[in-house]
Amino acid sequence: MKFSRFTAVLLAGFAMVSAFGASAEAAPKKDFKIAWSIYAGWMPWGWASDSGLVKKWADKYGITIDVVQFNDYIESINQYTAGAFDGVTATNMDTLAIPSVGGVDTTALIIGDYSNGNDAVILKDKKILAEIKGQKVNLVELSVSHYLLARGLETVGLSEKDISVINTSDADMVAAYKTPQVTAVVTWNPLVAEILAEPSATKVFDSSQIPGEIQDMLVVNTDTLKANPDLGKALAGIWYDTMKVMSSSTPEGKAAREAMGKAAGTDLAGYEAQLATTKMFYTAKEAVAFTTSGQLPTITDSVRNFLFAHGLLGDNAKSPDVVGIEFADGRVLGDKSKVKFRFTDTYMKMAADGTL
Amino acid sequence: MRRFINRHPDAAIRLLLILLPFVLVIAAYAVASSARLAANPDDKLLPSWTQMQQAVDRMAFTPDRRSGEYLMWKDTAASLTRLGLGIGIATVLGGLLGILQGLIPYARALLSNFTGIVAMIPPLAVLPILFIMFGLGEVSKVVLIIVGILPFIIRDIAQRTGEIPREQLIKAQTLGASTWQITHRIVVPQMLPRLIDSVRLSLGAAWLFLISAEAIAAEAGLGYRIFLMRRYLSMDVILPYVAWITFLAFALDFALRLLQRWAFRWMYRGEGR
Numbered sequence: 001m002k003f004s005r006f007t008a009v010l011l012a013g014f015a016m017v018s019a020f021g022a023s024a025e026a027a028p029k030k031d032f033k034i035a036w037s038i039y040a041g042w043m044p045w046g047w048a049s050d051s052g053l054v055k056k057w058a059d060k061y062g063i064t065i066d067v068v069q070f071n072d073y074i075e076s077i078n079q080y081t082a083g084a085f086d087g088v089t090a091t092n093m094d095t096l097a098i099p100s101v102g103g104v105d106t107t108a109l110i111i112g113d114y115s116n117g118n119d120a121v122i123l124k125d126k127k128i129l130a131e132i133k134g135q136k137v138n139l140v141e142l143s144v145s146h147y148l149l150a151r152g153l154e155t156v157g158l159s160e161k162d163i164s165v166i167n168t169s170d171a172d173m174v175a176a177y178k179t180p181q182v183t184a185v186v187t188w189n190p191l192v193a194e195i196l197a198e199p200s201a202t203k204v205f206d207s208s209q210i211p212g213e214i215q216d217m218l219v220v221n222t223d224t225l226k227a228n229p230d231l232g233k234a235l236a237g238i239w240y241d242t243m244k245v246m247s248s249s250t251p252e253g254k255a256a257r258e259a260m261g262k263a264a265g266t267d268l269a270g271y272e273a274q275l276a277t278t279k280m281f282y283t284a285k286e287a288v289a290f291t292t293s294g295q296l297p298t299i300t301d302s303v304r305n306f307l308f309a310h311g312l313l314g315d316n317a318k319s320p321d322v323v324g325i326e327f328a329d330g331r332v333l334g335d336k337s338k339v340k341f342r343f344t345d346t347y348m349k350m351a352a353d354g355t356l
Numbered sequence: 357m358r359r360f361i362n363r364h365p366d367a368a369i370r371l372l373l374i375l376l377p378f379v380l381v382i383a384a385y386a387v388a389s390s391a392r393l394a395a396n397p398d399d400k401l402l403p404s405w406t407q408m409q410q411a412v413d414r415m416a417f418t419p420d421r422r423s424g425e426y427l428m429w430k431d432t433a434a435s436l437t438r439l440g441l442g443i444g445i446a447t448v449l450g451g452l453l454g455i456l457q458g459l460i461p462y463a464r465a466l467l468s469n470f471t472g473i474v475a476m477i478p479p480l481a482v483l484p485i486l487f488i489m490f491g492l493g494e495v496s497k498v499v500l501i502i503v504g505i506l507p508f509i510i511r512d513i514a515q516r517t518g519e520i521p522r523e524q525l526i527k528a529q530t531l532g533a534s535t536w537q538i539t540h541r542i543v544v545p546q547m548l549p550r551l552i553d554s555v556r557l558s559l560g561a562a563w564l565f566l567i568s569a570e571a572i573a574a575e576a577g578l579g580y581r582i583f584l585m586r587r588y589l590s591m592d593v594i595l596p597y598v599a600w601i602t603f604l605a606f607a608l609d610f611a612l613r614l615l616q617r618w619a620f621r622w623m624y625r626g627e628g629r
Contacts, residue, residue: 082589
């Protein structure tokens with residue numbers, strides 16, 4: 001008697017939980033959610049949302065797109081990976097390491113820019129990169145900073161064994177630099193600019209020396225995109241309309257850049273300085289050319305090897321080939337039966353051809 | 357009629373009720389996890405028991421591929437050292453300053469308002485200052501724990517000291533005891549078990565500050581690993597770490613309670629057990 005009542009309660013609990021889990025599937029999707037976070041190359045999303053461009057393009061295709069800002073970049077990717085969002089702004093490296101390795105088939109819908117000096121290795125009271133040997137380096141471990149450092153070390157014949165890495169939160173990087181024990185940091189803008197303002201700081205290596213390797217993209221869930229190509233078209237339309245305004249020298253363009261700068265916590269001059277170290281693909285044509293170029297597979301191979309060496313392709317990964325990466329021409333790097341990361345120029349090309 | 361508040365469950369029902377919330381949470385997790393894994397076998401958000409077991413095996417019982425260390429033990433040792441130092445120093449200082457503040461009017465005038473106000477400063481908000489004063493190394497992590505829990509211990513002990521019956525102090529004085537004798541014969545023995553209570557209540561905060569400090573800059577530690585793994589949504593590592601931290605915190609609390617019972621048996625005499 002006692003037990004049967006107990007079992008009943010338990011069963012009710014189970015029923016509630018499973019009902020919770022099953023309620024996700026639904027009819028044709030009309031409402032989409034895109035997450036973005038603050039970074040020079042992603043500020044256009046916030047502006048596009050405020051200026052009504054998002055609504056304009058979404059209306060055109062009869063859908064709604066909710067553009068949500070996150071304060072924490074990694075959290076936004078995690079939320080996307082967990083399925084709470086249909087798309088997110090992310091770098092190529094983090095896309096491969098988080099959603100793709102996590103089994104979420106992801107498509108790079110738009111390659112917006114690549115870091116062209118926005119990420120940098122900074123030494124205190126030292127002038128050249130080789131002097132980093134033996135130092136403790138403060139950086140956000142396993143981030144693009146870590147990748148930049150690994151690439152930089154290669155150029156001077158060093159490896160990660162020659163230094164030690166201290167995982168340091170980006171929010172505290174500037175304060176960390178000001179403490180006497182910290183002698184080397186790797187970080188990104190606007191923190192780079194702030195740290196370089198200190199007289200002791202010298203930039204010894206930056207992402208302009210590995211052009212194209214740190215890409216900032218808008219990625220979307222491949223299955224969602226396949227079922228709803230209109231989402232891809234609307235997003236490409238929003239992006240390249242925004243690029244057109246943003247890159248123009250008209251008062252309207254200046255106002256847009258100023259608004260983006262303000263949203264990023266700086267002003268027009270500060271934001272333009274950040275854009276100067278960001279290679280924006282202002283036209284869809286440039287982005288298509290980059291996406292279809294022969295250099296993309298080479299870059300991607302270098303990124304996946306870094307991730308593999310740091311155990312980020314999964315703990316059972318025997319080689320960097322565990323995840324398949326498909327390029328715009330259909331070539332696949334890695335496991336062809338398990339493609340989880342796809343580059344495509346389809347939607348950017350539509351924007352370039354004006355067929356959206 | 358027996359009112360509901362007077363009804364007690366018998367032993368079997370009691371055990372069931374104790375286990376019920378645990379079982380429900382575990383069952384809910386198992387159902388949700390298997391549902392997600394059925395949809396996507398590579399899902400990282402709610403790993404299966406096997407995945408977590410493999411992660412523990414990898415972190416705790418297999419040397420790391422790159423450094424050859426057993427990461428989980430290395431993290432545990434690093435965190436417990438910081439926590440031990442922080443709590444130890446805060447306990448000694450808190451006991452001393454608390455008794456001073458509670459017993460000596462001059463010390464009270466000097467300290468009580470100051471500690472009262474300092475206790476209200478959220479330590480995490482002044483972190484950059486701590487960094488610049490104490491660097492980014494071990495010292496600043498230990499200092500953060502101390503700054504986080506010391507004011508509470510001082511205030512608690514000062515208040516307990518103030519609650520010592522006035523008659524005891526007067527009686528000691530009529531017997532000719534000096535301030536020093538009163539302190540170490542009457543006040544300190546009564547305050548030691550209270551100090552353990554105070555530390556037990558501070559344990560939660562101490563863990564919180566430890567993990568925050570490790571999230572900001574570290575090379576090892578339980579909090580460091582959790583924040584690093586969070587970058588890649590490796591919940592298969594994070595969840596066992598959370599369970600391990602919970603266990604360590606529980607064990608520490610239990611050990612302090614045992615210490616108190618063993619060392620200050622007089623406190624429990626009134627309970628008649």
